[in-house]
Amino acid sequence: MPRDAPASAPEDSVTRFEALYDTCYGDVLGYLLRRLDHPEAAADLVADVFVTVWNRIGDVPPAPQARPWVFGVARRVLANHRRGARRGNALAARLRLELGAAAVSRPDWEDQAVADIGRVFRTLSDKDQEVLTLAAWEALDPGQIAVVLGCARGTARVRLHRARGRFARALRGAGLDVASCLPPEPPPAARRTPKGALR
The missing domain is CATH 1.10.10.10 (Winged helix-like DNA-binding domain superfamily/Winged helix DNA-binding domain)
Structure with missing residues (x-):
């Protein structure tokens, strides 16, 4: 059972999540590792993916489509991460310019x-x-x-x-x-x- 699963979570939801986690974790981690420069970023994001899967366990389609659905979640989590990284890099660049120009x-x-x-x-x-x-x-x-x-x-x-x-x-x-x-x-x-x- 996920550590932060509510006590009232239906048993079939917990069982379904655990099956998805066991089946997809390694593949999703590999998917993220191949697309990111740092393994620790992949580890962070795979956790985010499965938090999303748990929060949306009722939306997961039946077995043949469940695995691709999880990869869709991973793709969106990765896209959000990249957008955040671009914003962060832009912020860092702007901060360097401002610090260079400002009298501190x-x-x-x-x-x-x-x-x-x-x-x-x-x-x-x-x-x-x-x-x-x-x-x-x-x-x-x-x-x-x-x-x-x-x-x-x-x-x-x-x-x-x-x-x-x-x-x-x-x-x-x-x-x-x-x-x-x-x-x-x-x-x-x-x-x-x-x-x-x-x-």
Whole structure:
């Protein structure tokens, strides 16, 4: 039974989902792996596919058409992912242009630390930079990041967690003490303050 299946789910729906999952999981994962550059993206998307299948279990056609129907779901999930990636790449490019053109006021901590952090930050992948900037600069939570990226909330949460880990490892690898070179975490109310509001 799927972990988040409601207790009231009809037994035949659960049995049907489990049969579809057992029959199609490997094929759907292969379909996504052949179309994506990163295996972790395929793993994220195959989870999204089967969440959709579970949510629409009543719409799944009978046996001969069930497998192609699941592939149709995978195709739409992949198309949504690609649209989200294009939007994300466009956002990252626009952000780089804006940052290059804008005069950024320095916080109270040392300019050298800011330069070092920026240098390390730019070594991260575009996807990691994007999810970190959405969380840190735009003060978006994982649900809001998921909307921006066009993915599930859980997927956004995992991407953010992994990106934070890679950034921390990159900072340590560059000989920077993560705790001393990052500003203190603002209280939750300060992080939620709208852009135009006075602090």
